[in-house]
Amino acid sequence: MKSKKDFLYGVLVGVLGVVLFSSKAVMVKLAYNYQADAISLLLLRMLFSFPFYLAILYNYRNTKTDITIVKKDYLWIIFFGFVGYYLASYFDFVGLTYIKASLERIILFLYPTLVILLNKIFFKQPITRIQALAIILTYLGVVITFWDEVAISGASSYLGGFFILLSAITYASYLVGSGWLIPKFGVIKFTSYAMLVSCFCVFIHYLIISNVNLFSFSWQVYVYGFLIALFATVIPSFLVSTSIKMISSSNFAIVAGIGPISTIILAAIFLNETLTLLQFFGALVVILGILLVSIKKSK
Template sequence: MKEKRFWIGILLGVIGVVLFSSKAVMVKLAYKYNVDSITILLLRMLFSFPFYAVIALLYSKETNNILIKKIDYAWVVFFGLVGYYLASYFDFVGLKYIKASLERIILFVYPTIVIILNRLFLQQPISKNQTIAIFLSYLGIIIAFSNEIEISGNNIYLGGFFVLLSAITYASYLVGSGWLIPKFGVVKFTAYAMLVSCFSVFIHYSFINETDLFALPWQVYGLGLLIAIFATVIPSFLVSTSIKMISSSNFAIVAGIGPISTIILASFFLGEELSLIQFFGALLVIIGIIITSIKKDKL
Protein backbone atom coordinates (compact mmCIF):
# COMPACT_ATOMS: atom_id res chain seq x y z
CA MET A 1 0.00 0.00 0.00
CA LYS A 2 2.84 2.39 0.88
CA GLU A 3 4.60 1.58 -2.39
CA LYS A 4 1.43 2.30 -4.37
CA ARG A 5 0.98 5.60 -2.52
CA PHE A 6 4.61 6.50 -3.29
CA TRP A 7 4.24 5.91 -7.03
CA ILE A 8 0.94 7.82 -7.11
CA GLY A 9 2.75 10.70 -5.42
CA ILE A 10 5.52 10.51 -8.03
CA LEU A 11 2.94 10.59 -10.84
CA LEU A 12 1.10 13.58 -9.35
CA GLY A 13 4.42 15.37 -8.90
CA VAL A 14 5.48 14.76 -12.50
CA ILE A 15 2.13 16.02 -13.83
CA GLY A 16 2.28 19.09 -11.59
CA VAL A 17 5.85 19.96 -12.61
CA VAL A 18 5.09 19.55 -16.32
CA LEU A 19 1.96 21.71 -16.03
CA PHE A 20 3.90 24.42 -14.18
CA SER A 21 6.56 24.24 -16.91
CA SER A 22 3.96 24.87 -19.60
CA LYS A 23 3.29 28.41 -18.29
CA ALA A 24 6.32 29.95 -19.97
CA VAL A 25 5.44 28.33 -23.30
CA MET A 26 1.85 29.59 -23.19
CA VAL A 27 2.99 33.11 -22.26
CA LYS A 28 5.36 33.13 -25.25
CA LEU A 29 2.49 31.96 -27.48
CA ALA A 30 0.33 34.83 -26.19
CA TYR A 31 3.07 37.34 -27.02
CA LYS A 32 2.74 36.38 -30.69
CA TYR A 33 -0.59 38.27 -30.67
CA ASN A 34 1.10 41.55 -29.61
CA VAL A 35 -0.30 41.51 -26.09
CA ASP A 36 1.74 43.14 -23.32
CA SER A 37 2.97 41.52 -20.10
CA ILE A 38 0.48 43.09 -17.69
CA THR A 39 -2.49 42.16 -19.90
CA ILE A 40 -1.67 38.46 -20.07
CA LEU A 41 -0.87 38.52 -16.34
CA LEU A 42 -4.24 40.17 -15.73
CA LEU A 43 -6.02 37.42 -17.64
CA ARG A 44 -4.17 34.80 -15.61
CA MET A 45 -5.30 36.41 -12.36
CA LEU A 46 -8.86 37.07 -13.53
CA PHE A 47 -9.39 33.41 -14.38
CA SER A 48 -7.56 32.21 -11.23
CA PHE A 49 -9.39 34.56 -8.87
CA PRO A 50 -12.67 32.60 -8.51
CA PHE A 51 -10.82 29.39 -7.63
CA TYR A 52 -8.71 30.97 -4.90
CA ALA A 53 -11.66 33.00 -3.60
CA VAL A 54 -13.68 29.80 -3.11
CA ILE A 55 -10.69 28.05 -1.52
CA ALA A 56 -10.11 30.96 0.85
CA LEU A 57 -13.80 30.92 1.80
CA LEU A 58 -13.85 27.16 2.41
CA TYR A 59 -10.73 27.29 4.58
CA SER A 60 -11.54 30.56 6.35
CA LYS A 61 -12.78 28.80 9.50
CA GLU A 62 -9.92 26.30 9.61
CA THR A 63 -7.50 26.88 12.47
CA ASN A 64 -4.22 25.36 13.62
CA ASN A 65 -4.86 26.42 17.21
CA ILE A 66 -2.22 29.12 16.87
CA LEU A 67 -3.08 32.71 17.68
CA ILE A 68 -3.21 34.86 14.54
CA LYS A 69 -2.61 38.57 15.14
CA LYS A 70 -3.61 41.52 12.96
CA ILE A 71 0.05 42.06 12.05
CA ASP A 72 0.11 38.53 10.61
CA TYR A 73 -2.51 39.53 8.05
CA ALA A 74 -0.40 42.56 7.17
CA TRP A 75 2.52 40.22 6.50
CA VAL A 76 0.29 38.06 4.31
CA VAL A 77 -0.44 41.14 2.21
CA PHE A 78 3.27 41.98 2.01
CA PHE A 79 4.34 38.49 0.97
CA GLY A 80 1.44 38.26 -1.46
CA LEU A 81 2.80 41.40 -3.11
CA VAL A 82 6.39 40.16 -3.18
CA GLY A 83 6.00 36.46 -3.78
CA TYR A 84 3.23 36.28 -6.34
CA TYR A 85 2.58 39.72 -7.79
CA LEU A 86 6.15 40.97 -8.28
CA ALA A 87 7.60 37.53 -9.01
CA SER A 88 4.95 36.87 -11.67
CA TYR A 89 5.26 40.31 -13.23
CA PHE A 90 9.06 40.15 -13.48
CA ASP A 91 8.81 36.68 -14.97
CA PHE A 92 6.27 37.71 -17.61
CA VAL A 93 8.37 40.75 -18.57
CA GLY A 94 11.51 38.63 -18.83
CA LEU A 95 9.76 36.17 -21.14
CA LYS A 96 9.39 38.95 -23.73
CA TYR A 97 13.15 38.85 -24.26
CA ILE A 98 14.39 35.29 -23.68
CA LYS A 99 13.46 31.76 -24.61
CA ALA A 100 10.99 29.86 -22.45
CA SER A 101 13.59 27.14 -21.91
CA LEU A 102 16.19 29.61 -20.62
CA GLU A 103 13.57 31.26 -18.40
CA ARG A 104 12.90 27.94 -16.66
CA ILE A 105 16.62 27.31 -16.14
CA ILE A 106 17.01 30.67 -14.35
CA LEU A 107 13.85 30.32 -12.26
CA PHE A 108 14.92 26.85 -11.20
CA VAL A 109 17.78 28.28 -9.09
CA TYR A 110 15.47 29.88 -6.51
CA PRO A 111 16.40 27.26 -3.83
CA THR A 112 20.01 28.47 -3.98
CA ILE A 113 18.79 32.05 -3.50
CA VAL A 114 16.81 30.90 -0.45
CA ILE A 115 20.02 29.50 1.05
CA ILE A 116 21.94 32.71 0.32
CA LEU A 117 19.18 34.89 1.83
CA ASN A 118 19.03 32.66 4.91
CA ARG A 119 22.77 33.16 5.31
CA LEU A 120 22.58 36.94 4.87
CA PHE A 121 19.54 37.68 7.03
CA LEU A 122 19.08 34.68 9.35
CA GLN A 123 22.76 33.79 9.81
CA GLN A 124 22.19 30.19 8.76
CA PRO A 125 25.47 28.52 7.72
CA ILE A 126 26.03 27.23 4.20
CA SER A 127 27.44 23.70 4.07
CA LYS A 128 30.15 22.52 1.68
CA ASN A 129 27.63 20.49 -0.31
CA GLN A 130 25.38 23.52 -0.63
CA THR A 131 28.33 25.65 -1.75
CA ILE A 132 29.15 23.11 -4.45
CA ALA A 133 25.49 22.96 -5.48
CA ILE A 134 25.25 26.75 -5.73
CA PHE A 135 28.47 26.87 -7.79
CA LEU A 136 27.16 24.19 -10.19
CA SER A 137 23.81 25.97 -10.59
CA TYR A 138 25.25 29.35 -11.50
CA LEU A 139 27.98 27.82 -13.66
CA GLY A 140 25.17 26.07 -15.53
CA ILE A 141 23.38 29.38 -16.12
CA ILE A 142 26.58 31.00 -17.42
CA ILE A 143 27.12 28.08 -19.79
CA ALA A 144 23.48 28.09 -20.93
CA PHE A 145 23.74 31.79 -21.81
CA SER A 146 27.26 31.56 -23.22
CA ASN A 147 26.37 31.70 -26.91
CA GLU A 148 22.80 32.99 -26.67
CA ILE A 149 23.93 36.60 -27.12
CA GLU A 150 24.91 35.75 -30.69
CA ILE A 151 21.43 34.34 -31.34
CA SER A 152 19.07 36.65 -29.46
CA GLY A 153 21.04 39.90 -29.16
CA ASN A 154 21.68 42.15 -26.16
CA ASN A 155 18.07 41.86 -24.94
CA ILE A 156 18.99 38.42 -23.62
CA TYR A 157 20.65 40.14 -20.64
CA LEU A 158 17.59 42.28 -19.95
CA GLY A 159 15.30 39.28 -20.07
CA GLY A 160 17.62 37.22 -17.90
CA PHE A 161 17.80 40.08 -15.39
CA PHE A 162 14.01 40.26 -15.04
CA VAL A 163 13.67 36.49 -14.65
CA LEU A 164 16.43 36.53 -12.03
CA LEU A 165 14.49 39.27 -10.21
CA SER A 166 11.49 36.94 -10.32
CA ALA A 167 13.53 34.14 -8.74
CA ILE A 168 14.86 36.52 -6.06
CA THR A 169 11.43 37.88 -5.12
CA TYR A 170 9.94 34.38 -4.99
CA ALA A 171 12.84 33.17 -2.84
CA SER A 172 12.30 36.18 -0.54
CA TYR A 173 8.68 35.15 -0.19
CA LEU A 174 9.70 31.61 0.77
CA VAL A 175 12.21 32.84 3.36
CA GLY A 176 9.93 35.41 4.92
CA SER A 177 6.65 33.51 4.90
CA GLY A 178 7.96 30.34 6.55
CA TRP A 179 6.84 31.45 9.99
CA LEU A 180 3.35 32.41 8.77
CA ILE A 181 2.45 29.12 7.08
CA PRO A 182 2.17 27.15 10.37
CA LYS A 183 -0.30 29.76 11.62
CA PHE A 184 -2.56 29.81 8.59
CA GLY A 185 -1.91 26.41 7.00
CA VAL A 186 -0.43 25.92 3.53
CA VAL A 187 -3.70 25.99 1.54
CA LYS A 188 -5.21 28.94 3.39
CA PHE A 189 -2.01 31.00 3.29
CA THR A 190 -1.48 30.31 -0.41
CA ALA A 191 -5.09 31.25 -1.23
CA TYR A 192 -4.85 34.50 0.74
CA ALA A 193 -1.50 35.43 -0.83
CA MET A 194 -2.83 34.68 -4.31
CA LEU A 195 -5.87 36.88 -3.71
CA VAL A 196 -3.55 39.74 -2.69
CA SER A 197 -1.61 39.16 -5.89
CA CYS A 198 -4.81 39.20 -7.95
CA PHE A 199 -5.91 42.56 -6.53
CA SER A 200 -2.39 43.96 -7.02
CA VAL A 201 -2.46 43.01 -10.69
CA PHE A 202 -5.97 44.48 -11.08
CA ILE A 203 -4.74 47.80 -9.61
CA HIS A 204 -1.55 47.73 -11.70
CA TYR A 205 -3.53 47.19 -14.89
CA SER A 206 -6.00 49.97 -14.04
CA PHE A 207 -3.14 52.49 -13.80
CA ILE A 208 -1.21 51.58 -16.96
CA ASN A 209 -4.02 50.24 -19.10
CA GLU A 210 -2.82 50.47 -22.69
CA THR A 211 -5.06 47.85 -24.30
CA ASP A 212 -8.77 47.23 -24.58
CA LEU A 213 -9.36 44.12 -22.49
CA PHE A 214 -12.50 43.30 -24.50
CA ALA A 215 -10.88 43.60 -27.93
CA LEU A 216 -8.17 40.96 -27.72
CA PRO A 217 -7.89 37.99 -30.10
CA TRP A 218 -9.84 34.98 -28.84
CA GLN A 219 -6.58 33.01 -28.72
CA VAL A 220 -5.27 35.34 -26.00
CA TYR A 221 -8.34 34.73 -23.81
CA GLY A 222 -7.95 31.01 -24.36
CA LEU A 223 -4.28 31.07 -23.40
CA GLY A 224 -5.05 33.21 -20.35
CA LEU A 225 -7.61 30.63 -19.21
CA LEU A 226 -5.20 27.75 -19.82
CA ILE A 227 -2.40 29.51 -17.90
CA ALA A 228 -4.75 30.15 -14.97
CA ILE A 229 -6.21 26.66 -14.69
CA PHE A 230 -3.58 24.28 -16.04
CA ALA A 231 -0.37 26.20 -15.23
CA THR A 232 -1.42 27.80 -11.93
CA VAL A 233 -4.35 26.37 -9.96
CA ILE A 234 -4.21 22.64 -10.75
CA PRO A 235 -0.42 22.16 -10.49
CA SER A 236 -0.26 24.09 -7.21
CA PHE A 237 -2.46 21.46 -5.56
CA LEU A 238 -0.86 18.53 -7.39
CA VAL A 239 2.58 19.57 -6.14
CA SER A 240 1.36 20.08 -2.57
CA THR A 241 -0.26 16.63 -2.59
CA SER A 242 2.84 15.05 -4.09
CA ILE A 243 5.11 16.53 -1.41
CA LYS A 244 2.83 15.18 1.31
CA MET A 245 2.90 11.69 -0.24
CA ILE A 246 6.59 11.30 -1.14
CA SER A 247 8.43 13.98 0.97
CA SER A 248 10.12 17.14 -0.23
CA SER A 249 13.45 15.32 -0.76
CA ASN A 250 11.94 12.94 -3.30
CA PHE A 251 9.96 15.75 -4.89
CA ALA A 252 13.21 17.70 -5.36
CA ILE A 253 14.35 14.90 -7.66
CA VAL A 254 11.00 14.84 -9.49
CA ALA A 255 11.16 18.64 -9.93
CA GLY A 256 14.37 18.16 -11.90
CA ILE A 257 12.25 17.39 -14.96
CA GLY A 258 10.97 20.99 -14.91
CA PRO A 259 13.61 22.58 -17.16
CA ILE A 260 13.70 19.50 -19.37
CA SER A 261 9.93 19.48 -19.88
CA THR A 262 10.01 23.22 -20.69
CA ILE A 263 12.78 22.64 -23.24
CA ILE A 264 10.73 19.87 -24.88
CA LEU A 265 7.48 21.88 -24.86
CA ALA A 266 9.24 25.01 -26.15
CA SER A 267 10.82 23.00 -28.94
CA PHE A 268 7.49 21.47 -29.96
CA PHE A 269 5.22 24.53 -29.69
CA LEU A 270 7.64 27.43 -30.22
CA GLY A 271 10.33 25.90 -32.39
CA GLU A 272 13.00 26.85 -29.83
CA GLU A 273 16.31 25.04 -29.97
CA LEU A 274 19.13 24.82 -27.45
CA SER A 275 22.69 24.01 -28.39
CA LEU A 276 24.48 21.00 -26.91
CA ILE A 277 26.45 23.25 -24.57
CA GLN A 278 23.20 24.88 -23.37
CA PHE A 279 21.79 21.43 -22.59
CA PHE A 280 24.94 20.77 -20.58
CA GLY A 281 24.38 24.04 -18.68
CA ALA A 282 20.78 23.03 -17.94
CA LEU A 283 22.01 19.66 -16.64
CA LEU A 284 24.43 21.39 -14.24
CA VAL A 285 21.62 23.57 -12.91
CA ILE A 286 19.38 20.53 -12.36
CA ILE A 287 22.12 18.61 -10.52
CA GLY A 288 22.92 21.63 -8.36
CA ILE A 289 19.32 22.23 -7.36
CA ILE A 290 18.69 18.57 -6.54
CA ILE A 291 21.74 18.56 -4.25
CA THR A 292 20.64 21.85 -2.68
CA SER A 293 17.05 20.72 -2.09
CA ILE A 294 17.98 17.35 -0.62
CA LYS A 295 20.57 18.87 1.69
CA LYS A 296 18.17 21.60 2.77
CA ASP A 297 15.49 19.03 3.59
CA LYS A 298 17.92 16.99 5.72
CA LEU A 299 18.88 20.06 7.73
Protein backbone atom coordinates in the same frame (compact mmCIF):
# COMPACT_ATOMS: atom_id res chain seq x y z
CA MET B 1 9.38 13.87 12.10
CA LYS B 2 8.16 13.08 8.59
CA SER B 3 8.09 9.44 7.55
CA LYS B 4 9.86 8.36 4.37
CA LYS B 5 6.45 7.72 2.76
CA ASP B 6 5.18 11.22 3.60
CA PHE B 7 8.41 12.77 2.34
CA LEU B 8 8.15 10.87 -0.96
CA TYR B 9 4.52 11.93 -1.34
CA GLY B 10 5.53 15.53 -0.70
CA VAL B 11 8.25 15.24 -3.36
CA LEU B 12 5.80 13.81 -5.93
CA VAL B 13 3.24 16.53 -5.20
CA GLY B 14 6.00 19.13 -5.59
CA VAL B 15 7.16 17.65 -8.91
CA LEU B 16 3.61 17.77 -10.32
CA GLY B 17 3.23 21.38 -9.17
CA VAL B 18 6.56 22.39 -10.72
CA VAL B 19 5.76 20.71 -14.06
CA LEU B 20 2.40 22.50 -14.22
CA PHE B 21 4.02 25.83 -13.32
CA SER B 22 6.61 25.19 -16.03
CA SER B 23 3.88 24.99 -18.67
CA LYS B 24 3.13 28.69 -18.02
CA ALA B 25 6.20 29.89 -19.94
CA VAL B 26 5.19 27.88 -23.01
CA MET B 27 1.57 29.09 -22.95
CA VAL B 28 2.68 32.70 -22.47
CA LYS B 29 4.96 32.47 -25.51
CA LEU B 30 2.10 30.95 -27.54
CA ALA B 31 -0.21 33.80 -26.48
CA TYR B 32 2.41 36.36 -27.53
CA ASN B 33 1.95 35.06 -31.09
CA TYR B 34 -1.50 36.69 -31.04
CA GLN B 35 -0.20 40.19 -30.13
CA ALA B 36 -0.94 39.92 -26.41
CA ASP B 37 1.16 42.13 -24.13
CA ALA B 38 2.66 41.08 -20.79
CA ILE B 39 0.42 43.03 -18.40
CA SER B 40 -2.82 42.15 -20.24
CA LEU B 41 -1.92 38.46 -20.23
CA LEU B 42 -1.01 38.67 -16.56
CA LEU B 43 -4.36 40.37 -15.90
CA LEU B 44 -6.25 37.62 -17.72
CA ARG B 45 -4.37 35.03 -15.67
CA MET B 46 -5.47 36.68 -12.44
CA LEU B 47 -9.02 37.48 -13.58
CA PHE B 48 -9.66 33.83 -14.38
CA SER B 49 -7.88 32.70 -11.18
CA PHE B 50 -9.70 35.12 -8.87
CA PRO B 51 -13.09 33.32 -8.60
CA PHE B 52 -11.39 29.98 -7.92
CA TYR B 53 -9.38 31.36 -4.99
CA LEU B 54 -12.37 33.29 -3.65
CA ALA B 55 -14.61 30.20 -3.72
CA ILE B 56 -11.93 28.00 -2.14
CA LEU B 57 -11.23 30.53 0.62
CA TYR B 58 -14.96 30.87 1.38
CA ASN B 59 -15.31 27.09 1.58
CA TYR B 60 -12.39 26.82 4.04
CA ARG B 61 -13.07 30.05 5.96
CA ASN B 62 -13.75 28.28 9.28
CA THR B 63 -10.72 25.97 9.29
CA LYS B 64 -8.11 26.75 11.93
CA THR B 65 -4.68 25.53 12.96
CA ASP B 66 -3.26 25.05 16.46
CA ILE B 67 -0.94 28.04 16.04
CA THR B 68 -2.14 31.47 17.17
CA ILE B 69 -2.36 34.05 14.38
CA VAL B 70 -1.59 37.70 15.16
CA LYS B 71 -2.36 40.79 13.08
CA LYS B 72 1.24 41.03 11.89
CA ASP B 73 0.86 37.65 10.16
CA TYR B 74 -1.77 39.12 7.85
CA LEU B 75 0.60 41.95 6.96
CA TRP B 76 3.21 39.34 6.04
CA ILE B 77 0.67 37.59 3.81
CA ILE B 78 0.03 40.88 2.00
CA PHE B 79 3.77 41.38 1.58
CA PHE B 80 4.47 37.87 0.26
CA GLY B 81 1.38 37.94 -1.96
CA PHE B 82 2.71 41.17 -3.47
CA VAL B 83 6.25 39.85 -3.88
CA GLY B 84 5.69 36.19 -4.72
CA TYR B 85 2.90 36.09 -7.27
CA TYR B 86 2.60 39.70 -8.41
CA LEU B 87 6.17 40.95 -8.79
CA ALA B 88 7.61 37.52 -9.63
CA SER B 89 4.92 36.92 -12.27
CA TYR B 90 5.22 40.40 -13.75
CA PHE B 91 9.00 40.18 -14.09
CA ASP B 92 8.63 36.71 -15.61
CA PHE B 93 6.04 37.78 -18.20
CA VAL B 94 8.14 40.79 -19.22
CA GLY B 95 11.32 38.73 -19.46
CA LEU B 96 9.58 36.23 -21.74
CA THR B 97 9.08 38.97 -24.34
CA TYR B 98 12.87 39.00 -24.84
CA ILE B 99 14.10 35.42 -24.42
CA LYS B 100 13.09 31.83 -25.16
CA ALA B 101 10.89 29.84 -22.78
CA SER B 102 13.56 27.18 -22.28
CA LEU B 103 16.21 29.78 -21.38
CA GLU B 104 13.74 31.56 -19.08
CA ARG B 105 13.22 28.40 -17.08
CA ILE B 106 16.95 27.75 -16.74
CA ILE B 107 17.55 31.24 -15.31
CA LEU B 108 14.39 31.18 -13.18
CA PHE B 109 15.47 27.96 -11.54
CA LEU B 110 18.29 29.69 -9.77
CA TYR B 111 15.68 30.13 -7.05
CA PRO B 112 16.43 26.79 -5.32
CA THR B 113 19.89 28.05 -4.41
CA LEU B 114 18.46 31.50 -3.61
CA VAL B 115 16.09 29.85 -1.13
CA ILE B 116 19.05 28.17 0.57
CA LEU B 117 20.88 31.52 0.76
CA LEU B 118 17.84 33.37 2.13
CA ASN B 119 17.22 30.68 4.74
CA LYS B 120 20.84 31.10 5.78
CA ILE B 121 20.55 34.90 6.03
CA PHE B 122 17.17 35.18 7.77
CA PHE B 123 16.76 31.87 9.62
CA LYS B 124 20.43 31.05 10.26
CA GLN B 125 20.14 27.66 8.55
CA PRO B 126 23.68 26.42 7.86
CA ILE B 127 24.91 25.88 4.30
CA THR B 128 26.75 22.57 3.92
CA ARG B 129 29.69 22.00 1.60
CA ILE B 130 27.42 20.06 -0.73
CA GLN B 131 24.96 22.95 -0.86
CA ALA B 132 27.79 25.42 -1.48
CA LEU B 133 29.05 23.30 -4.37
CA ALA B 134 25.51 23.04 -5.73
CA ILE B 135 25.15 26.84 -5.64
CA ILE B 136 28.42 27.30 -7.54
CA LEU B 137 27.42 24.69 -10.15
CA THR B 138 23.95 26.14 -10.76
CA TYR B 139 25.26 29.67 -11.24
CA LEU B 140 28.03 28.42 -13.53
CA GLY B 141 25.46 26.54 -15.62
CA VAL B 142 23.28 29.64 -16.00
CA VAL B 143 26.28 31.76 -17.04
CA ILE B 144 27.26 29.20 -19.70
CA THR B 145 23.71 28.97 -21.07
CA PHE B 146 22.98 32.68 -20.94
CA TRP B 147 26.17 33.87 -22.62
CA ASP B 148 25.65 31.50 -25.51
CA GLU B 149 22.11 32.84 -25.94
CA VAL B 150 23.41 36.44 -26.00
CA ALA B 151 25.76 35.47 -28.82
CA ILE B 152 22.80 34.05 -30.76
CA SER B 153 19.95 36.45 -29.97
CA GLY B 154 21.74 39.72 -29.27
CA ALA B 155 21.85 42.27 -26.47
CA SER B 156 18.08 42.09 -25.77
CA SER B 157 18.82 38.82 -24.00
CA TYR B 158 20.55 40.82 -21.26
CA LEU B 159 17.34 42.69 -20.49
CA GLY B 160 15.22 39.55 -20.63
CA GLY B 161 17.66 37.68 -18.42
CA PHE B 162 17.68 40.53 -15.91
CA PHE B 163 13.88 40.45 -15.56
CA ILE B 164 13.87 36.66 -15.15
CA LEU B 165 16.58 36.94 -12.48
CA LEU B 166 14.40 39.46 -10.61
CA SER B 167 11.55 36.97 -10.90
CA ALA B 168 13.72 34.23 -9.41
CA ILE B 169 14.74 36.45 -6.47
CA THR B 170 11.18 37.53 -5.65
CA TYR B 171 9.81 33.99 -5.99
CA ALA B 172 12.55 32.63 -3.72
CA SER B 173 11.54 35.25 -1.12
CA TYR B 174 7.95 34.04 -1.36
CA LEU B 175 8.97 30.40 -0.85
CA VAL B 176 11.01 31.23 2.24
CA GLY B 177 8.14 33.27 3.70
CA SER B 178 5.52 30.66 2.84
CA GLY B 179 7.49 27.96 4.65
CA TRP B 180 7.13 30.06 7.79
CA LEU B 181 3.45 31.14 7.37
CA ILE B 182 1.79 27.98 6.01
CA PRO B 183 1.79 26.21 9.42
CA LYS B 184 -0.06 29.21 10.89
CA PHE B 185 -2.82 29.52 8.30
CA GLY B 186 -2.87 26.09 6.70
CA VAL B 187 -2.11 25.33 3.04
CA ILE B 188 -5.50 26.28 1.58
CA LYS B 189 -6.06 29.56 3.42
CA PHE B 190 -2.47 30.80 3.06
CA THR B 191 -2.38 30.09 -0.68
CA SER B 192 -5.80 31.65 -1.26
CA TYR B 193 -4.95 34.77 0.75
CA ALA B 194 -1.59 35.24 -0.97
CA MET B 195 -3.04 34.73 -4.45
CA LEU B 196 -5.98 37.07 -3.84
CA VAL B 197 -3.52 39.77 -2.74
CA SER B 198 -1.58 39.15 -5.94
CA CYS B 199 -4.78 39.39 -8.00
CA PHE B 200 -5.64 42.79 -6.52
CA CYS B 201 -2.08 44.02 -7.17
CA VAL B 202 -2.38 43.05 -10.84
CA PHE B 203 -5.82 44.67 -11.13
CA ILE B 204 -4.49 47.96 -9.70
CA HIS B 205 -1.37 47.79 -11.90
CA TYR B 206 -3.52 47.35 -15.02
CA LEU B 207 -5.92 50.18 -14.13
CA ILE B 208 -3.09 52.64 -13.43
CA ILE B 209 -0.54 51.79 -16.14
CA SER B 210 -2.06 49.90 -19.05
CA ASN B 211 -3.86 51.64 -21.91
CA VAL B 212 -4.57 48.40 -23.80
CA ASN B 213 -8.20 47.42 -24.43
CA LEU B 214 -8.62 44.08 -22.69
CA PHE B 215 -11.42 43.06 -25.07
CA SER B 216 -9.46 43.64 -28.26
CA PHE B 217 -7.61 40.31 -28.44
CA SER B 218 -8.42 37.25 -30.50
CA TRP B 219 -10.22 34.36 -28.80
CA GLN B 220 -6.99 32.34 -28.58
CA VAL B 221 -5.53 34.83 -26.07
CA TYR B 222 -8.48 34.34 -23.71
CA VAL B 223 -8.21 30.57 -24.01
CA TYR B 224 -4.52 30.71 -23.13
CA GLY B 225 -5.31 33.11 -20.28
CA PHE B 226 -7.80 30.62 -18.84
CA LEU B 227 -5.44 27.66 -19.27
CA ILE B 228 -2.61 29.59 -17.60
CA ALA B 229 -4.96 30.49 -14.73
CA LEU B 230 -6.25 26.98 -14.06
CA PHE B 231 -3.40 24.64 -14.96
CA ALA B 232 -0.36 26.89 -14.43
CA THR B 233 -1.61 28.95 -11.46
CA VAL B 234 -4.52 27.67 -9.33
CA ILE B 235 -3.78 23.93 -9.29
CA PRO B 236 0.04 24.15 -8.96
CA SER B 237 -0.14 26.91 -6.32
CA PHE B 238 -1.91 24.52 -3.93
CA LEU B 239 0.34 21.62 -4.91
CA VAL B 240 3.46 23.70 -4.19
CA SER B 241 2.12 24.92 -0.83
CA THR B 242 1.25 21.33 0.14
CA SER B 243 4.72 20.15 -0.85
CA ILE B 244 6.40 22.95 1.15
CA LYS B 245 4.36 22.01 4.20
CA MET B 246 5.36 18.34 3.87
CA ILE B 247 9.07 18.61 2.99
CA SER B 248 10.08 22.27 3.84
CA SER B 249 10.86 25.18 1.53
CA SER B 250 14.55 24.24 1.15
CA ASN B 251 13.73 20.68 0.10
CA PHE B 252 10.99 21.85 -2.26
CA ALA B 253 13.43 24.29 -3.87
CA ILE B 254 15.66 21.30 -4.65
CA VAL B 255 12.76 19.27 -6.08
CA ALA B 256 11.97 22.24 -8.32
CA GLY B 257 15.08 21.37 -10.33
CA ILE B 258 12.79 19.30 -12.54
CA GLY B 259 11.40 22.59 -13.88
CA PRO B 260 14.04 23.37 -16.53
CA ILE B 261 13.81 19.83 -17.93
CA SER B 262 10.02 19.90 -18.24
CA THR B 263 10.07 23.35 -19.85
CA ILE B 264 12.76 22.37 -22.34
CA ILE B 265 10.67 19.35 -23.36
CA LEU B 266 7.42 21.37 -23.60
CA ALA B 267 9.15 24.20 -25.50
CA ALA B 268 10.61 21.71 -27.96
CA ILE B 269 7.16 20.15 -28.55
CA PHE B 270 4.96 23.27 -28.73
CA LEU B 271 7.37 26.09 -29.67
CA ASN B 272 9.92 24.23 -31.80
CA GLU B 273 12.66 25.67 -29.60
CA THR B 274 16.06 24.03 -29.63
CA LEU B 275 19.06 24.31 -27.35
CA THR B 276 22.57 24.57 -28.69
CA LEU B 277 25.10 22.04 -27.45
CA LEU B 278 26.63 24.64 -25.13
CA GLN B 279 23.21 25.64 -23.78
CA PHE B 280 22.34 21.99 -23.22
CA PHE B 281 25.61 21.56 -21.32
CA GLY B 282 24.80 24.63 -19.20
CA ALA B 283 21.35 23.23 -18.42
CA LEU B 284 22.90 19.93 -17.35
CA VAL B 285 25.28 21.77 -15.02
CA VAL B 286 22.31 23.59 -13.41
CA ILE B 287 20.40 20.33 -12.99
CA LEU B 288 23.50 18.56 -11.65
CA GLY B 289 23.89 21.22 -8.97
CA ILE B 290 20.29 20.80 -7.83
CA LEU B 291 20.43 17.00 -7.94
CA LEU B 292 23.62 17.08 -5.88
CA VAL B 293 21.74 18.62 -2.98
CA SER B 294 18.69 16.42 -3.59
CA ILE B 295 20.70 13.19 -3.33
CA LYS B 296 22.40 14.44 -0.18
CA LYS B 297 19.01 15.30 1.36
CA SER B 298 17.48 11.92 0.52
CA LYS B 299 20.39 10.13 2.20
